[in-house]
Amino acid sequence: SQQGEEDPQALSIQEGENATMNCSYKTSINNLQWYRQNSGRGLVHLILIRSNEREKHSGRLRVTLDTSKKSSSLLITASRAADTASYFCATDQTGANNLFFGTGTRLTVIP
Amino acid sequence: ETGVTQTPRHLVMGMTNKKSLKCEQHLGHNAMYWYKQSAKKPLELMFVYSLEERVENNSVPSRFSPECPNSSHLFLHLHTLQPEDSALYLCASSREQGSTEAFFGQGTRLTVV
Numbered sequence: 508s509q510q511g512e513e514d515p516q517a518l519s520i521q522e523g524e525n526a527t528m529n530c531s532y533k534t535s536i537n538n539l540q541w542y543r544q545n546s547g548r549g550l551v552h553l554i555l556i557r558s559n560e561r562e563k564h565s566g567r568l569r570v571t572l573d574t575s576k577k578s579s580s581l582l583i584t585a586s587r588a589a590d591t592a593s594y595f596c597a598t599d600q601t602g603a604n605n606l607f608f609g610t611g612t613r614l615t616v617i618p
Numbered sequence: 619e620t621g622v623t624q625t626p627r628h629l630v631m632g633m634t635n636k637k638s639l640k641c642e643q644h645l646g647h648n649a650m651y652w653y654k655q656s657a658k659k660p661l662e663l664m665f666v667y668s669l670e671e672r673v674e675n676n677s678v679p680s681r682f683s684p685e686c687p688n689s690s691h692l693f694l695h696l697h698t699l700q701p702e703d704s705a706l707y708l709c710a711s712s713r714e715q716g717s718t719e720a721f722f723g724q725g726t727r728l729t730v731v
Contacts, residue, residue, distance in 0.1 A: 540719065549620065549708055549722035604716035605674065608661035
């Protein structure tokens with residue numbers, strides 16, 4: 508399979524806590540992207556990390572990439588109820604020229 | 619609001635019907651995509667258009683027929699669908715095919731009865 512795999516499949520935390528989601532993939536990549544999807548809606552791009560980058564920040568988001576382990580993590584700090592959504596990683600794989608998405612992590616932030 | 623608009627938002631159709639899904643973007647993007655999202659499955663890439671030319675068809679049954687009349691519009695024509703085709707159909711666009719950020723529409727929730 509060319510898709511990434513997110514872990515865990517579901518995560519439930521209290522508001523104010525940090526949420527960490529992981530993504531593993533199998534092939535070499537040009538970049539890896541994280542997207543968010545509210546229930547039944549379209550996906551919204553959050554952050555892109557290139558294969559030569561190890562860490563990237565955007566507001567309360569922190570993304571890491573370990574190409575040797577073919578894995579990435581998304582950390583959301585000081586979570587809010589509005590962060591409740593599904594989060595997907597997408598890999599831009601070398602030579603494929605398309606994005607491949609995983610099944611996502613369903614995050615629930617309890618107020 | 620991502621700049622990619624899909625209509626209709628919801629569609630219920632019988633197995634003998636013919637319907638079309640529409641996607642529109644005025645972001646100046648050169649690539650447009652159709653994805654299918656079913657419960658508990660990864661997003662499935664169906665079709666890719668780059669500069670109005672179809673560059674990828676991922677083994678999609680012929681009952682799904684895409685059309686890209688210009689760089690701003692993408693259609694998915696549906697005919698004689700099956701109940702298992704019920705899903706959320708997402709359109710996306712990007713500046714160029716592949717490596718850049720994708721902008722998604724809100725999707726069309728399709729139910730085949």
